[in-house]
Amino acid sequence: MKNIKIIFALVVFTSIISCNDKRTPQLQYMPDMYESVPYNTDAENGLLGDPVNLKPVAGTIARGGHAAYEYLDTNEGYELAKTNLKNPLEATEENLANGKAMYTIYCTSCHGSKGDGNGYLSQAEKFLGIPNYKDRDLTEGSIYHVLMHGKNLMGSHSSQLTYKERWQIVQYVEVLRADLSK
Numbered sequence: 577m578k579n580i581k582i583i584f585a586l587v588v589f590t591s592i593i594s595c596n597d598k599r600t601p602q603l604q605y606m607p608d609m610y611e612s613v614p615y616n617t618d619a620e621n622g623l624l625g626d627p628v629n630l631k632p633v634a635g636t637i638a639r640g641g642h643a644a645y646e647y648l649d650t651n652e653g654y655e656l657a658k659t660n661l662k663n664p665l666e667a668t669e670e671n672l673a674n675g676k677a678m679y680t681i682y683c684t685s686c687h688g689s690k691g692d693g694n695g696y697l698s699q700a701e702k703f704l705g706i707p708n709y710k711d712r713d714l715t716e717g718s719i720y721h722v723l724m725h726g727k728n729l730m731g732s733h734s735s736q737l738t739y740k741e742r743w744q745i746v747q748y749v750e751v752l753r754a755d756l757s758k
């Protein structure tokens with residue numbers, strides 16, 4: 577009985593706050609949920625403009641492992657990267673070790689731990705046409721290009737990996753390829 581009274585009181589209360597004069601703003605429970613307050617980076621930076629969709633300033637490069645990539649996702653882009661693009665990292669134990677770690681996470685499922693194309697997705701025939709690295713004419717530039725843009729059934733890995741990680745993987749793929757060709 578007591579519960580019914582409480583429910584009744586609640587119903588009356590809600591109708592009072594929701595049904596009065598339509599012209600004045602109604603009482604809002606948690607107004608933040610009706611009117612979101614966008615985080616205003618402009619005000620913080622003392623800039624004017626669109627507060628939400630701020631684009632990076634032209635010509636700048638984001639910190640934290642990103643770098644501009646100039647080779648287009650075309651056959652010409654591939655060929656140019658293949659000839660001109662060189663690994664900026666030195667072949668150190670550390671780079672190679674991280675390359676191996678990243679390769680194990682992102683590539684073995686298709687390419688196999690040895691790079692022979694026998695990863696479990698390949699064995700399960702989920703992805704067809706995964707090559708053995710030794711059967712392809714690859715350079716450090718072409719491997720990097722494929723990581724950036726993908727190739728046919730292989731997707732781009734540009735968003736999962738930083739600039740440095742990609743080059744570390746390239747280093748490791750070259751080691752695998754050399755081992756496969758022995």
Ligand code: HEC
Pocket residue numbers: 679682683684685686687697703704705706707712714718719722723727728729730731733745749
């Ligand atoms: C989902 C499966 C899949 C994953 C994951 C994958 N690849 Fe591939 N990869 C392929 C397929 C399929 C091809 C063949 C593309 C073609 O030539 O049609 C390929 C081709 C390649 C080639 C040869 C490209 C060329 O120029 O001929 C390289 C090098 C390569 N992958 C490296 C990698 C590396 C490094 C990773 C991890 C960062 C990776 N792949 C992750 C499926 C995958």
